[in-house]
Amino acid sequence: MVTDTQMQPKKLAHIHLGVDGGAERFFVRLTGALARRGVEQIAFIRKDRPWRDDLARHCDVREMTFSRSHLKRHVIRWDIARQIKAFGARSTMGWMSPASKWMPKPGPNMRTFLRLGDWPDGFHTYGNVEDLIGNTPEIIRQAIEMGWPAERAHVISNFVDPLPADLKPVDRADYNTPEDATVLIHLGRFVERKRFDLAIQTVAGLPETVHAWLIGDGELMSDMKALASNLGVQDRVHFLGWQRDPSPFLKAADILLCPTDEEPLGNVVLEGWTAGLPVVATASPGPSWLIDHGKTGLLSPCGDVDGLVGSIAEVIRSSKLRESLVRGATEEILKRWSEDSICQKYLSTLFEPRK
Structure with a gap:
């Protein structure tokens, strides 16, 4: 039996503050793969990221200035939450602990996840995070050992794209x-x-x-x-x-x-x-x-x-x-x-x- 929830469009919001590296390559790779599976996505990122155009091919990109000012942080978080609600996201996923500061509150129609690709460093900014996703069992084991509820922790690892058949090696x-x-x-x-x-x-x-x-x-x-x-x-x-x-x-x-x-x-x-x-x-x-x-x-x-x-x-x-x-x-x-x-x-x- 197909439920009403399963019939709803799959809409996902991302919050990613990274610069450039392997984690960013996987972020772009995953959003593309999810788009090919019918997931509509928006992403809140810092300005002038070198992978911005790659991401924009399959995701609505919202470039933001993430201020360290206590007052401005509340305004920016409110603005992100407003845009996510207008988009109609069913889930929001933050990438790494710094993104947790900007997560909207979960609600009846929207879940929140934090995706960790490195060791957890404490949960003091995780107030709006419902579930953790770690890309290895050891990350999740450490999080649970630190007090995170096991029933709200998941292991989902990475994948990489196959190399194009016509890819030429460097000389x-x-x-x-x-x-x-x-x-x-x-x-x-x-x-x-x-x-x-x-x-x-x-x-x-x-x-x-x-x-x-x-x-x-x-x-x-x-x-x-x-x-x-x-x-x-x-x-x-x-x-x-x-x-x-x-x-x-x-x-x-x-x-x-x-x-x-x-x-x-x-x-x-x-x-x-x-x-x-x-x-x-x-x-x-x-x-x-x-x-x-x-x-x-x-x-x-x-x-x-x-x-x-x-x-x-x-x-x-x-x-x-x-x-x-x-x-x-x-x-x-x-x-x-x-x-x-x-x-x-x-x-x-x-x-x-x-x-």
């Missing part, structure tokens, strides 16, 4: 990389927990035919360049800056490296799998959840340079292992991390009646 020569080199690729912000230092130390422990592409930007960039120079691998470690679309670089690389310490998910693991790369990672919470060691990737203890060196050497040495890891990862993507399976979970969670 290695453009990045001073020999055509016959083994290229490791590591992506993320240059902050401590991403452990770009481990990636550089790993290259130093491998033959001179191994190069690394480090994609990203951040406060530790100059420190990492100095480390590469001190270890004598400055000619084999290439700092490629932030790339809006890393896909052509992934397609030109050989091994995805994820050496992070405190990675809630590790979206780069999914991106590496989708690009057909074997994945070598440290056993931080997200990669440990995603990767079945020896079947879909190789894991070593966090901070263990020798472990990473050994895993990469093993992949380089054994084409059979490399092919097996890629095959296992491809099967895993199709089974658990496809667009359709993730979107179905979002649809049933966001638009199901309150219990």
